[in-house]
Amino acid sequence: MQKNPYIPMPVDLVKIVTEVTTKDIKTFRFSFVNKEDAENFKYLPGQFGELSIFGKGESPIGIASSPTQEGYIEFTVQKAGVVTSALHDLEEGARMGVRGPLGNSWPIDYLEGKNVVIVGGGFAFTTLRSMINYMIHEGNRSRFGNITVVYGAREPGLLIYKDELAAWEKRDDIDMYVTVDKGDEAWTGREGFVPTVCKEVGPSSENAVTIICGPPIMIRFTLPVFFELGFSKENIYTSLEMRMKCGIGKCGRCNVGEKYVCKDGPVFSLAELDKLTPEY
Amino acid sequence: MEKRLIKKDALSGIINKLSEQMLVYAPVKDEDNVLFKVLEKGMEPLADYSNTRNAPKNFFFPKTETMMRYMRTERGIELSGEGEGAPEMVLFGVRPCDARSFILLDKVFDQEKYKDPYYIDKREKTTIISLACVHPPYSTCFCTSVGGHPMSSEGADVVLTDLGDKYLAEFVTPKGEKLLEKMGDLSKADDAAEATKEELSKKSEEAITSHVAGREIKPWLDENFEHPFWDTIHQSCLACGTCTYLCPTCHCFDISDEVKGSDGKRIRTWDSCMYWLFTKETSGHNPRTSQKQRWRQRLMHKFKYFVDNFDAIACVGCGRCVMYCPVNIDIRKIVNDISKL
Structure with a gap:
């Protein structure tokens, strides 16, 4: 019989980075306690894991690291409920559990040879960061065409992965457009909402795919921009969130129509979503 | 044999x-x-x-x-x-x-x-x-x-x-x-x-004299996620969950932790799509805020989604939900009413 999918693998919390000035979003780096767990945890950008804190419960969180980053996995988590609050209280060196990898991934095979436009808003940039790091890795970069990234937050202090954003800006094989709704005195970068910036950037829909994650309001206003640019629903992908427990399609709560977001998703194209019930 | x-x-x-x-x-x-x-x-x-x-x-x-x-x-x-x-x-x-x-x-x-x-x-x-x-x-x-x-x-x-x-x-x-x-x-x-x-x-x-249009309503369900009919079935529902607990095929569950002193356990417990908390997210967002949506989910899961996924209706016709519903909601009548739409 295969391994019990409900039993978390033990991990050590080896590094915590506070991402935002409000201090409620942190990136947690874990290393596996058991070597075989580290070897078996084979994932792709877009997949998620169940973070497991004994005595508190579990929380499904997208994997923020890229499989090209070996030796650890990372999750960027906003402090929100019981489990994520307990996680935020932990210190480096703590031991906890992870289940996964779960769900499908960004459509890597489909993206190969195509131009990729990545659009992210606020804290919903975690699995997109995984995707970017995956694509720009020296072993992978030639598999993809142009990479364009539009990433925005409400204010400069809420942009996550600031060091990486700066490093990506310096590269000439990725076009970065980082924006904030409203800057502060220190901000010298772009100001403007994500949909507006997408319109200004105006990436060609020729042989291109967009993957987009962000608050619903951002997605609502960004999609028309991409339709106007000629992107078809088959070429726009997003990732859904739903309340989850088991993560493996049994507990019954994260369905959208006949699909379970945990095992058939979380990544869907707009064309796929159109076929499902509008209940998410 | x-x-x-x-x-x-x-x-x-x-x-x-x-x-x-x-x-x-x-x-x-x-x-x-x-x-x-x-x-x-x-x-x-x-x-x-x-x-x-x-x-x-x-x-x-x-x-x-x-x-x-x-x-x-x-x-x-x-x-x-x-x-x-x-x-x-x-x-x-x-x-x-x-x-x-x-x-x-x-x-x-x-x-x-x-x-x-x-x-x-x-x-x-x-x-x-x-x-x-x-x-x-x-x-x-x-x-x-x-x-x-x-x-x-x-x-x-x-x-x-x-x-x-x-x-x-x-x-x-x-x-x-x-x-x-x-x-x-x-x-x-x-x-x-x-x-x-x-x-x-x-x-x-x-x-067996009670008959419902089990498979026949599938095409209607495929096309009518939004339909005035869905406003008519949940009105009397108390959201007690009896139907789902007595149902031989309902399988939804919750996972939670229990701690006593230095010992703890992770348990799973039957849960029900009839409850509003079932899908409520930490953010406060809930994709199914009304009993209408929850009833639609229950019926759709049994007569459409399960059929889509496994080519079988997730109901065995035992009649328990019909017998024990405290407000007499009858799934047979609902299915047959749909078949006449």
């Missing part, structure tokens, strides 16, 4: 004898109810009863189940166990609708990619003896409309059919045949018994 005859007055003794060798659950009288209980010395297993109030799904998918235990140590918290393995057991006296529910639950819990070890362990170690419904017990029975039959052997390892003065015992699976070895010498069934069974089967099928 091995076929035997069991004299009527010998059955109780045979089942009791089995209970001396292994764990046997059987329907027994408990005040006004019939419940599956561990058969102990002096208890009489009922072979002539209608059906239990609770579906027997709890034998494989208990209301509450420990998934793992852990304890606080100096290093933090460490796993201390994954729960005990299940014992070999016999589940005697299951009605064919309920036996068939196990086949449907298997589709959820025993998938190729993700197997549920708690369910599968118990399921594999249990031998199911079902009692064919020669006389379908309730006017609310509608198994024939959702892919079942009052004398179906689906999901059973051994099927007993009441032929009047004796039972025809059919050992339909290898697990059932293994049990035969423990049941002592039984005379082989003759062709006459087979013929009688065929005749009874036809009669019992005819005796």
Whole structure:
């Protein structure tokens, strides 16, 4: 019989980075306690894991690291409920559990040879960061065409992965457009909402795919921009969130129509979503 | 398939004898109810009863189940166990609708990619003896409309059919045949018994008078997620969840942690799509805020989504939700009303 999918693998919390000035979003780096767990945890950008804190419960969180980053996995988590609050209280060196990898991934095979436009808003940039790091890795970069990234937050202090954003800006094989709704005195970068910036950037829909994650309001206003640019629903992908427990399609709560977001998703194209019930 | 005859007055003794060798659950009288209980010395297993109030799904998918235990140590918290393995057991006296529910639950819990070890362990170690419904017990029975039959052997390892003065015992699976070895010498069934069974089967099928348009409404459901009809079914619903708890095929569950001192456990508990908390996210967002949406989910899951995924209706027609709904919501009427739209 295969391994019990409900039993978390033990991990050590080896590094915590506070991402935002409000201090409620942190990136947690874990290393596996058991070597075989580290070897078996084979994932792709877009997949998620169940973070497991004994005595508190579990929380499904997208994997923020890229499989090209070996030796650890990372999750960027906003402090929100019981489990994520307990996680935020932990210190480096703590031991906890992870289940996964779960769900499908960004459509890597489909993206190969195509131009990729990545659009992210606020804290919903975690699995997109995984995707970017995956694509720009020296072993992978030639598999993809142009990479364009539009990433925005409400204010400069809420942009996550600031060091990486700066490093990506310096590269000439990725076009970065980082924006904030409203800057502060220190901000010298772009100001403007994500949909507006997408319109200004105006990436060609020729042989291109967009993957987009962000608050619903951002997605609502960004999609028309991409339709106007000629992107078809088959070429726009997003990732859904739903309340989850088991993560493996049994507990019954994260369905959208006949699909379970945990095992058939979380990544869907707009064309796929159109076929499902509008209940998410 | 091995076929035997069991004299009527010998059955109780045979089942009791089995209970001396292994764990046997059987329907027994408990005040006004019939419940599956561990058969102990002096208890009489009922072979002539209608059906239990609770579906027997709890034998494989208990209301509450420990998934793992852990304890606080100096290093933090460490796993201390994954729960005990299940014992070999016999589940005697299951009605064919309920036996068939196990086949449907298997589709959820025993998938190729993700197997549920708690369910599968118990399921594999249990031998199911079902009692064919020669006389379908309730006017609310509608198994024939959702892919079942009052004398179906689906999901059973051994099927007993009441032929009047004796039972025809059919050992339909290898697990059932293994049990035969423990049941002592039984005379082989003759062709006459087979013929009688065929005749009874036809009669019992005819005796099911409640019919619903089970598969027929699928095309409508495919097209009408939004429709004024959905405003008409939930109005009286109390969101009590009785229908889902009594349902032999409902499988939704919650996972939570319980801690006592330095020991803790992770448990799973039946949950219900009838509750608003079921889908409420930490952010406050809830994709199903109204009972209308939750009722639509329940009906859609049984008559559309499950059919899409597994080519079967997630209902066995036992009628429990119809009988025990405190406000008389009748899923048969809902399905039939849809079929007229």
